[in-house]
Amino acid sequence: MSEQDEAFRDRIATVNEKGRRIWIFPKKPVGSYYNKRKILSYFLLALLFGGPHIRIGSEPFLMMNIIDRKFILFGQVFWPQDMYLFAILFIIGIVFIIFFTIIFGRLFCGWVCPQTIFMEMLFRRIEYWIDGDWTEQKRLTNSPWTREKILKRVSKHVIFWWISFLIANTFLAYIIGSDMLWKIQTDPLGKHLGGFIAIIIFTYVFYGVFAFLREQVCTTICPYGRLQGVLLDQNTMVVAYDEVKGETRAKIHKGENRKSVGKGDCIDCKQCIHVCPTGIDIRNGTQLECINCTACIDACDHMMESVGHDKGLIRFVSENGIKDRTPFQWTKRVKAYSFLLIGLLVTLTVLLLTRKSFETNVTRQRGSTFQVDERGLVSNVFEVRMLNKTHDTYAIRFKSDDPSAEIELVGEDIVLKSESKEKALIVVKMPNASLENGMKKFKIHIFGNGHEIEVIQTKFIGPML
Numbered sequence: 001m002s003e004q005d006e007a008f009r010d011r012i013a014t015v016n017e018k019g020r021r022i023w024i025f026p027k028k029p030v031g032s033y034y035n036k037r038k039i040l041s042y043f044l045l046a047l048l049f050g051g052p053h054i055r056i057g058s059e060p061f062l063m064m065n066i067i068d069r070k071f072i073l074f075g076q077v078f079w080p081q082d083m084y085l086f087a088i089l090f091i092i093g094i095v096f097i098i099f100f101t102i103i104f105g106r107l108f109c110g111w112v113c114p115q116t117i118f119m120e121m122l123f124r125r126i127e128y129w130i131d132g133d134w135t136e137q138k139r140l141t142n143s144p145w146t147r148e149k150i151l152k153r154v155s156k157h158v159i160f161w162w163i164s165f166l167i168a169n170t171f172l173a174y175i176i177g178s179d180m181l182w183k184i185q186t187d188p189l190g191k192h193l194g195g196f197i198a199i200i201i202f203t204y205v206f207y208g209v210f211a212f213l214r215e216q217v218c219t220t221i222c223p224y225g226r227l228q229g230v231l232l233d234q235n236t237m238v239v240a241y242d243e244v245k246g247e248t249r250a251k252i253h254k255g256e257n258r259k260s261v262g263k264g265d266c267i268d269c270k271q272c273i274h275v276c277p278t279g280i281d282i283r284n285g286t287q288l289e290c291i292n293c294t295a296c297i298d299a300c301d302h303m304m305e306s307v308g309h310d311k312g313l314i315r316f317v318s319e320n321g322i323k324d325r326t327p328f329q330w331t332k333r334v335k336a337y338s339f340l341l342i343g344l345l346v347t348l349t350v351l352l353l354t355r356k357s358f359e360t361n362v363t364r365q366r367g368s369t370f371q372v373d374e375r376g377l378v379s380n381v382f383e384v385r386m387l388n389k390t391h392d393t394y395a396i397r398f399k400s401d402d403p404s405a406e407i408e409l410v411g412e413d414i415v416l417k418s419e420s421k422e423k424a425l426i427v428v429k430m431p432n433a434s435l436e437n438g439m440k441k442f443k444i445h446i447f448g449n450g451h452e453i454e455v456i457q458t459k460f461i462g463p464m465l
Helices: 005-010 032-053 080-104 107-111 114-131 134-142 147-176 178-186 189-213 216-221 223-231 295-307 319-324 332-353
Strands: 062-065 070-073 076-078 238-241 314-317 358-364 377-388 394-400 406-410 414-416 420-431 439-448 451-461
Touching (some): 032 062, 032 178, 076 080, 080 332, 114 134, 114 147, 147 178, 147 189, 295 314, 358 439, 377 414, 377 451, 414 420
Antiparallel strands (some): 070 076, 377 420, 406 420
16 A cells, blocks of 8 residues: 555544544444344343342352452352452453454454443444434434434433443442342432442443443553554454455446456445444454444445345455465464463362362461460460351351360350351460470361361460470
């Protein structure tokens, strides 16, 4: 391409030479890919809105309660002590994003990303319903404020606001749980003022994103769009225009033999541009703004069928696939990330399977030392911190593996409730003769409802002989 042809890379498609926003009016897409996207999108929307209310046992399907530091994934409760699992899961997520992008480009953005699903399959479809298709939307935008325009604008934005309100409630339910959200919604306003304010703030954030920011989130704000620039290579499968097959572009004339006059399959109808939700011309090659939504594939295939040309002028293909007509290949880069991802998944699986249902920490009480009573028994005071990750309640008892040691609980008997923490003090007494050089390692067996749930090794200190 010449420097003039490359001018489109100087700025994103939604900004003009003066840096002002170009509002996008994409044509309503139709076609097989769009139908598949709708099915997938509605499934994911149902899962998203139903997620906080789905229960596995007595726990929600997914919850990230940052306030109480309680995290639930597939009904399993995780606590701050399990953060190493989330660290590994986060690393797996990063590696998977890199791995997926290397192979499929920004396919995630166009098909699975919540921003795209909400925008294209919910808000945009409502806009088509109220304002009409792209040409009618342009006409309405440029027309004076008539009764029709006011009615349509008010209706659309009221619906947008209420959908944003629903999304905000759902988003908050993933953080605090559906039960707590229900209390905020039904209790008097003064009892949960902070929760109500959070819902309103989230509502206006989502409303601003989907009513005004729109594709700017994908092209400017989201870091994933920038990340793909360093991840894609010539073997990455992306939505691409086959310039070998399509060039030279020219309008179609009846009865013309295009090949004989040096014309390609592209009839320059610009339908691929009209349907693009980010306003790009896919024929210019891979671009930052492209989210691989495949709307241009449907539009181009429809036009190719209409004029009797083969479909696939725009398709899901790699750069090498266009130039050399080669299928996707598992390069060393892809294989390396595959092995790394499998290794991380195996590690996470092993850690999850060996994860303890109880966490116990036994430490000598801060600032204390040993004491010797009138019977000559040496005593140490230990602080025991316990975490129950299960749904059961346990009556806790302590026992030492050393027959000469005595364990006394300070205070009332311990009842460790489900998904709760408890702290207790115990006094361990041991004859001085049992010690070696003023010290002895021993194990404390912790029993819950008569069954051993954990064994902790600690150190007992006493006077030097």
